[in-house]
Amino acid sequence: MEALKQLCKSLVQPLLAVVIGLLTGAIVIAAVGESIAGTYQEMWKGAFGSFYFLTSTLARATPIMLIGLGLSLAFRAGVFNLGAEGQMVSGAISATLVALYLPAPGLVKMLAALATGVLAGGLWSLLAGYMEARFRIQLLISSLLLNYVAVLFAGYLVSDPFQDKTGSAAMPQTPMLEKSVWLPKLFSGMSLHAGFLFALAAALLIFFVIRYTAFGYEVKMLGQNPFFARYGGVNRVRVMLTGMFLSGGLAGLAGTVEVLGSHYRYVEGALTLPNFAWTGLMATLLANSHPIGVIFTSLLLAALQTGAMGVERNTEVPLELASVIQAVLILFISAKFSYDWWKNRQNKRRESHGAA
């Protein structure tokens, strides 16, 4: 009973935020003079209306989930990693190059590409972590700056040395990967690929690591009380660097499965324009860095986005409805508004009653 109560309590805040987000969305829809119920119906249909749309939503949630999981690990260790975008891109481009040019049979190539993606993302993230640990350069800032360096460098690679020059138009993209390294689709004809299973597995793995291993305990301690952690003999630098490596590695994996599972080549902007990195950040924040929670919040955010695509296809309401709702949602969540505020008010009222 007590556990159930606890669960309800932790759910009140996100749910209230979702409601407020949807209400704001309704105001915005009304402002363009469309039917609110009709638009939300289209949104629901666009996200879950058919098996095809459902799998599209799951496919969209895949990179968001992986990035969110990685960030949750960093946040739990108390490091604010803002560099998911660069880590994702450096993982994706390295994996693409390995998948293109490694002379090996298909399956080996695929596994090598996946490993490279994780490694490249992790190392890129480790660079920021190392600069923080060794030179006391704020990780928050350096990880943000390294995004630009990675994205621009990848952009250079695919618009010059590794560009696909076979097509008529010179698009900034690499040549197509051969079929043998493609990640298998979970259902034929649908966009959902095996990367989704990786994301689910990663969520469970992180959940168990955080809960049952010494490393997980150290991470938690470091994030919650660094002084106590140091007193208890936690090697801050080692835990922080490991956390950063895993965090970046998961972002790198996110980029890699996008390439191997849906685009089959590195296309400039294909990873950055959908804002996967920032959406992943939101998913983590919404879930309060809980790995199992991240599964649900990234599904929610992905559903908002694919749903908004359905809205745009079938009504006059633009796609950006999703970013409005998302932003409002996150504003309210981040403010720790709803539940705490309500509780405080109740307490205050009780106090004044007691005094009277």
Added chain:
Amino acid sequence: MALLDLLDWSLISSTVRMVTPILLAALGGALCSRVGIFNVGLEGLILVGAFSAIVGNHFTGSLLLAVLFAAAVTVLFSLLFAYMTIGLRANEIVVGVAINFLALGLTTFALRAIFDVKGAFYDKDMAGLPKWQLPVIGDIPVLGDVLSGHSPLVYIAFVAAILLHLFFTRTVTGFRVLAVGMNHTAARSIGLKATRLQVLAIVVCGVLCGMAGAQLSLGQVTMFSEGMTAGRGFIALVAMMLGQSHPLGIVASSFLFGLMDALSIRLQGLSLPTQFTAMLPYVLTILAMFFLKDKGASTASGQQSTR
């Protein structure tokens, strides 16, 4: 094309133009950081400014009113940031990111709702900001080419930098602002209205970002397109950090970024990849942080463990 051909006076002139939105926003960011608030929402604030400047211009037909309208709307938007971070004590980085999303979503949405277009709004009858020909300086050969013929907002940006510098070094309120940023509790204990000063800083930041947006949409091109800030807010943030939140330092660092911006357009004529010139400011900032790490970093310190 030789390297020297690239470095002529018109390059400097276009740098001055390019630098303005970055400089204005970075000054706003610096003001926030001086009161201890790390404002990641600059990008969104500029975007809102750019859009509302076009809206103001379209409906009033007056450029002065358009700029004022842009500033007013951006201030409202920045008050949301202030309420969330100071009022409700939300993490400023999270709120900043959310503000950026909200700005992108709302401007695109309003573009559709108000002008019924998607992508970009352009009206050939719409006038851009005037170009001021300075009376005496404009006649001096080289100096005139560089300094004259810019929109009023360009001059305002540089005046604002000097004023902000004087504000921090010469006025009592300036000292108080600095005190709040350095030690919130101590400032409060000597009776300073710390919260009020913080909100004030965010409001002024809103005005500056609104003008930055107006310069972007009315000073340079006279149009609005979705997400037209294209990362300038983040560049302003970086310029602010490189300039150590010091107004004159920010002028210098913004110039560096503006020069890179102007150069990268020129370099498209050469075979040098533009990605590398675009990358340079970020690499330079990272390198600069090796030398400047402790000063001025107080703004974001403590972020590490607060999440």
